[in-house]
Amino acid sequence: CYNVATTLAMQQGIDVPFRPIHILEYIRDWLRDHPDRITNPLGVEIAVQGGCTTRYAPKGGDHEIWSDWLADIFGMIGVTSVEERRTYTGVDRLCCGCGIFHTQRERALEIQRKNIDDAIKSGAEELVFICPACISIMRATCRKMGVEPIYITQLVKRALGEELGPAGTAAFGYPVK
Numbered sequence: 001c002y003n004v005a006t007t008l009a010m011q012q013g014i015d016v017p018f019r020p021i022h023i024l025e026y027i028r029d030w031l032r033d034h035p036d037r038i039t040n041p042l043g044v045e046i047a048v049q050g051g052c053t054t055r056y057a058p059k060g061g062d063h064e065i066w067s068d069w070l071a072d073i074f075g076m077i078g079v080t081s082v083e084e085r086r087t088y089t090g091v092d093r094l095c096c097g098c099g100i101f102h103t104q105r106e107r108a109l110e111i112q113r114k115n116i117d118d119a120i121k122s123g124a125e126e127l128v129f130i131c132p133a134c135i136s137i138m139r140a141t142c143r144k145m146g147v148e149p150i151y152i153t154q155l156v157k158r159a160l161g162e163e164l165g166p167a168g169t170a171a172f173g174y175p176v177k
Contacts, residue, residue, distance in 0.1 A: 002023065031072075031077070040160070045125050047124035048127075051095070088115055094114065096134035116138070126149070128150050129151050
């Protein structure tokens, strides 16, 4: 995991003998190297659930580098972000509730509903996830509220014209109705 190889390793004084690459940096670089593989520009408006994984990404200038990587990815695959219209974005973005879901279920679901409602009111057709834990814990609530959850790799696969597999846009586990 990127967080372990960077932030946690530095905190513990562990030397990591390689340069960890964030999943968004990898995807962005791969798409730059293979623009001819993008056969199905998506033309959808997307909200982002960054989650904890983005909190540990490197920072640069006045903003986080991960958001630049994501903007580049969106530009290459024909996606428009609705993040500028959202209330719960940037430093105000909401957690998925995974950490409290099993002990404070209703509180976690209320956070999710607030987050998803904000995405919907901002015009999002889909909610893209960077973190597998976030999509696993939020996908049912997304679908109940009428917005499609999609993991970043699945979003890119769609733009490449590839099959999503039996889990569909959920990416992990079984399809959730």
